[in-house]
Amino acid sequence: MSQPLEGIRVVDLSRILAGPLCTMTLADFGAEVIKVESPAGDETRSWKPPVTAGGISTYYWSVNRNKQAIVADFADPEQLQALRELIRDADVLVENFRPGVLDKFGLDYESLQALNPRLVYCSISGFGDKRGAALPGFDLLVQAVGGLMSITGEPEGTPSKVGVALVDVLAAQNAVSGILLALRERDASGQGQRLSINLMTSLLAGLTNQSSSTLATGNCPPRMGNAHPSIAPYETFAAQDGVVVIAVGNDRQFAALCRELSAPALATDPRFLTNSARVEHRRELKALIESVTAAQPAAYWARTLMAAGVPAGKVNSIAEALDFATDLGLDPVAVITDQLTGETTTHIASPIGLSRTGAQYRSVPPRQGQHQDVLMKTSRT
DSSP states (O other): OOOTTTTOEEEEOOOSSHHHHHHHHHHHTTOEEEEEEOTTOOGGGGOOSSBOTTSOBHHHHTTOTTEEEEEOOTTSHHHHHHHHHHHHTOSEEEEOOOTTGGGGGTOSHHHHHHHOTTOEEEEEESSOSSTTTTSOOOHHHHHHHTSTGGGSSOTTSOOOOOSSOHHHHHHHHHHHHHHHHHHHHHHHHOOOOEEEEEHHHHHHHHTHHHHHHHHHHSOOOOOOTTOOSSOSSEEEEEETTEEEEEEOOSHHHHHHHHHHTTOGGGGGOGGGSSHHHHHHTHHHHHHHHHHHHTTSOHHHHHHHHHHTTOOEEEOOOHHHHHHHHHHTTOOOEEEEEOTTTOOEEEEEOOSOOOSSSOOOOOOOOOOTTTTGGGGGOOSOO
């Protein structure tokens, strides 16, 4: 069965995370993705440790499956011309060079649009191509200046980054959405267009209720640790062996929580009668809940409260999270056979579940220049 993006050719000039994650998503659903690297290679190839069993950087491994790889030195006129011929026959180009860098090689949007009017040209930058063009687009920097760190961490502590390059991931998802929108519009107009994605506005949009509340009220939300600004009890609570998350979303769930804590009177206490009241008195409520939860392990409370209809869970490690998702039948792990070595390898599966034309896992992340012969092709095969 064909996949949704079968017949779509993507020339991927990006590296590190946002661009490669975007193009891997397209590749998982049938696009032919040609990863073009400089002779130095994608930086993440050397970001070690950790490494796979085969000694490959797990960072590179995470976002480059289902691709072909070639090397092109833009300073070499022959290789540059071969790359331009490859782009002449492409549907999508993805790049995350600093704005203006590709202009001197004739790989900017205007030059390539003249070469291939149907091309969807996706540029991913840190801060756009205007006054922020010269700013370095590092995820940590964007988390800082974009406000995410100001709301992450304990109230009495210092601002903290999220434990993964989340802004890059958000930008990658926006890039996938934008590319699909542009391809859909091309079906009607026959024309490609430029798509601009930047990390800064990807984060501001991703802050959703926090950024909208700032606009509406003029007040910046503070750091609240694991608490929620608008719901209580909705955070971590001390257990006998660590912490348990309890996420009460309505009065019915709160009443059930109180019953399981053997403290039904809390449900009718005026301080906790409504969600707004619970938010106002969250510190008192947290202390009362923890006086009970501290007597049992986190797993006990997760099991007991979930059985009673109260959302709760222990804080899993990533390994435990993978096992938990597997137990739920979510199939979080994909298996691919390495075409070069014949070895079976494991990968995090695509989270996009289409019922008829789902993701396919055809090949492991390529070695640098593994498909160099593709560079000399001038038409589809």
